[in-house]
Amino acid sequence: MGEGIPGERPKTARKILFPLFLIVIPGLLYAGIKQDNFLAGQGWGLLSAEMVLAALALFYWGFERGGASSREAAFIAVLGAAAAAGRIPFAALPNVQPTTFLVIVSGFVFGPRAGFMVGSTAALVSNFFLGHGPWTPWQMFAWGLAGASAGLIRMVYPGIGTLGMSAFNFIWGYLFGWIMNLWFWTSFIQPLNWQSFLASYAASFWFDTFHAAGNAAFYLVFGSSFTKILTRFRRKLKVRIVENRDC
Amino acid sequence: MPDKLFYREKGLFLQSLHPLAAFVYLGTLLVLALAFANPLYLLGILLVVALAVREADGLEAWEGYLKIALFMMVPVMIINPLVVHAGKTVLWEGPRIPVFGRLTVSLEAVCYGAAMSVRLLDIISVFCLYNLIVHPDRALNLFSRFAGRSVLVVSLAARMFPVMVRELERIRGVQQMRGVDFNSGSARERIKKYSSLINILLLSSLEGSLEIAESMQARAYGSGPRTCYSRNPWRPRDALCLSASACALVAGIWGLLNGFGGYTFYPQLDCLISGPGTVAVLLIVLFSLSVPVMAGWGWRRCHYLKSKI
Incomplete structure (x- = not known):
């Protein structure tokens, strides 16, 4: 388990693909800023959508290449489904939902790649049932990034503690809303200056605040026990099946 | 309780399309809605999508989507006029406030807000259509390769x-x-x-x-290179929809490169129809985009056509 599958694409193709994707995103960004070419002519609405799709493709490609074990795949699917189920409105609290919190805890315990998959799967799968919209890729991106960044923060700063992670959850409440605002702002508002930016972000301020406060509250109340549960399951991931070839 | 898929199998023509053909058709609608700025073009796309939604028997689901769109249109209509000072025809001049400077509402900015609201309706409706005609499993099957x-x-x-x-x-x-x-x-x-x-x-x-x-x-997960198969047949109707989408896309991009389909709002509103070319490109794009809808209509009415596509 854990190694790449033999007999797939040759290695050189893999080596080229990754930098190619890395070039595509800044390339689009640069083309958008330099006003006088065809790419910029299509407008920021299309450009931003292309960038998000390229980033998603890059993340998914990383997961494909990673060679996840069967247990890892099953864990990610279950966590993604649980996080998706968390999107169903509950108990008359506006925009308070455990999805972001679950994604962040999963990313923190299982690492950035699994965190991204849990977040983006939660967004995609819940929208199969609630209805897809232009928000789907952005939600996949935002929640995926929340999970991936939680995995990264554990690598950089393992002893972050409950308070630190609550703050991290709180910040992601706002970041999620801000990423979601981006497509709205780039597609329907012109000119794109800091005043229009401020106005569109002010419109969602209270909504994002509820989200952030809910996240932090979830983590403060249940963060450490959830982390403990998931850590126990992570240990089970490491069980290896040893074949006895002698008999 | 949302424990059932949004998609409902109704045995309709649009639902029987190969997922690739459906994706290309919906993607074309989406790209053109984002690329065009001329209000006439945006309204035309909305008309086509509305017909397609009707063909997919989804007017009820569309209503829910329109409510969401309405909710999002309000900030578009408010923010655009308030922050833009480029319009020449000033309708109302308000007080000076700290961050935004003097509040001015110009005719151009109001029109821009309205056009962008139509674009928002277009995009939301295209996604509604996606939910109605593509089964999630068939869409996933496309990517499993x-x-x-x-x-x-x-x-x-x-x-x-x-x-x-x-x-x-x-x-x-x-x-x-x-x-x-x-x-x-x-x-x-x-x-x-x-x-x-x-x-x-x-x-x-x-x-x-x-x-x-x-x-x-x-079941041998990860034991070697995986095999896959597809249950989705490729039929003449898929080729028809694919070529119609390609035709619309090519006509649309050609039009944009040659100055049809675009529109300048600031500093003063452009002419809606700047010549016969604008109408010609619009008609070609709309006709190509409505081919799947017409085929669906014919599929229900004409047995000969049904047996052929």
Whole structure:
């Protein structure tokens, strides 16, 4: 388990693909800023959508290449489904939902790649049932990034503690809303200056605040026990099946 | 309870399209809606999508989407006129406020807001159409060829979502029988009660995921290069829709490069129809885009056509 599958694409193709994707995103960004070419002519609405799709493709490609074990795949699917189920409105609290919190805890315990998959799967799968919209890729991106960044923060700063992670959850409440605002702002508002930016972000301020406060509250109340549960399951991931070839 | 797919199988023509053809058609609609700025073009696309939604028997679902769109149109209509000072025809001049400078509402900015609202309606409606005509499993099947692992994870999660929702409801019922009232108490108490629900859900379902993993292992997951097959047949109707979409896309891009379909709002509104070319390109694009809708109509009415496509 854990190694790449033999007999797939040759290695050189893999080596080229990754930098190619890395070039595509800044390339689009640069083309958008330099006003006088065809790419910029299509407008920021299309450009931003292309960038998000390229980033998603890059993340998914990383997961494909990673060679996840069967247990890892099953864990990610279950966590993604649980996080998706968390999107169903509950108990008359506006925009308070455990999805972001679950994604962040999963990313923190299982690492950035699994965190991204849990977040983006939660967004995609819940929208199969609630209805897809232009928000789907952005939600996949935002929640995926929340999970991936939680995995990264554990690598950089393992002893972050409950308070630190609550703050991290709180910040992601706002970041999620801000990423979601981006497509709205780039597609329907012109000119794109800091005043229009401020106005569109002010419109969602209270909504994002509820989200952030809910996240932090979830983590403060249940963060450490959830982390403990998931850590126990992570240990089970490491069980290896040893074949006895002698008999 | 949203434990059923948004998609409903109704045996319609648009639902029988190959997922690739459906994706290309919907993608063309989406790209053109984002690329065109001329209000006439945007309205034309809205008309085509509305006809397609009617053809997909989804007017009821569309109503829900339009409500969301309406909710999002309000900030578009308000923010655009307030922050733009480029318009020449000033309708109203307001007081000076700190961040935004003097508030001026110009005719051009109001028109821009209106055009962008139509674009928003276009995009939301295209996604509504996607939900109505593409079965999630068939869409995933399209990607399984080159992203097998991810598709496996997504389809596993999609199968488990309804189970989780029902399980959550069941646990909630049990807790309520024990006297836990989820709708009372302070926000902190409610979050505490809710977290305990999620806690129980996670513990039981993660235990189950180990069994899923074992059954995957037993079915030779990861033991070598995977094979895949497709159940979606490619029929003449798919080729028809694909070529119609390609035709619309080519005509649209050609029009944009030659100055049709674009529109300048500032500093003064442009002419809506700047010549016969504008109308010609618009008609070609709209006709090509409505080919699948017309084919669907003919498919229902004409048995000969039905047997041929």
